[in-house]
Amino acid sequence: MDVWFATLIPGTWDTDTEIHREWELISAARKDPQAFAPLYESYLPRINRYIRTRVSSDEDAADVTQQVFLNALQALPRYRFKGIPFSAWLFRIAQLTLKQKRRKDKSSVSWDLLPVESYLEGELDPEDIVLQQEGLQRLRRLLARLSPEKRDLLALRFAAGLSSSEIAAVVGKNTEAVKKQLSRIIHTLKEEYHDA
The missing domain is CATH 1.10.10.10 (Winged helix-like DNA-binding domain superfamily/Winged helix DNA-binding domain)
Incomplete structure (x- = not known):
C-alpha cells in the first residue's frame, strides 16, 4: 500500500493494520453490497455535511447523500488505488451527483441555508x-x-x-x-x- 493511503481520514490512520482494514472493507463490499455498511457509516457524516452546504434543505441533502452512496456502491468494482484515495474518489462522486441534481433542478443554493445547529457549538x-x-x-x-x-x-x-x-x-x-x-x-x- 502507498503512504498516501494513510491520509484517507485525517487523524484516524495510525497503523498499517487500519490501512489494510479499509482495503479489506472495500474488497468485501465489491463482493457483497451488505459489506459496504462500515464504509457508509465512516464517510456518511462528512459527505452529508458537504452536500448540505450545496443544497437547499435537509431533505435534499439526505436524498443526494443517499444517491452518492448508491452511485459509489455501483461504481465500487471500478475503484482502484491509483493515486486517488478512497475519500477523494467518494467526494468526486458527490460532486458529480450534485452536478446532476443541479442540471435537473436548475437552482442555486446559498450557504445561509445550512442549519444554525450545524455550525454553532455549545451552550x-x-x-x-x-x-x-x-x-x-x-x-x-x-x-x-x-x-x-x-x-x-x-x-x-x-x-x-x-x-x-x-x-x-x-x-x-x-x-x-x-x-x-x-x-x-x-x-x-x-x-x-x-x-x-
Whole structure:
C-alpha cells in the first residue's frame, strides 16, 4: 500500500493494520453490497455535511447523500488505488451527483441555508447567539459573492473536513495549488469580514 493511503481520514490512520482494514472493507463490499455498511457509516457524516452546504434543505441533502452512496456502491468494482484515495474518489462522486441534481433542478443554493445547529457549538446565552448570527450573516454575504468553485473548495475543506491533498485529488489540481488558493480565499474573506 502507498503512504498516501494513510491520509484517507485525517487523524484516524495510525497503523498499517487500519490501512489494510479499509482495503479489506472495500474488497468485501465489491463482493457483497451488505459489506459496504462500515464504509457508509465512516464517510456518511462528512459527505452529508458537504452536500448540505450545496443544497437547499435537509431533505435534499439526505436524498443526494443517499444517491452518492448508491452511485459509489455501483461504481465500487471500478475503484482502484491509483493515486486517488478512497475519500477523494467518494467526494468526486458527490460532486458529480450534485452536478446532476443541479442540471435537473436548475437552482442555486446559498450557504445561509445550512442549519444554525450545524455550525454553532455549545451552550450560548441570547446575546452571544445574536452576535454570532450577525457575524454569520456578514460571512454569508461574503460567501455569496465568491465563485461557485471557491465556495466548493471551502465546503470540501470545512464542511467535509478534507485535507488539501484530498481536495487536490477531488478537484484534479496539485496540493500546493489548492493550499495557496484556500489560503488566498480565507485571507480575503478575513479582510473583507473585518472591513464590513
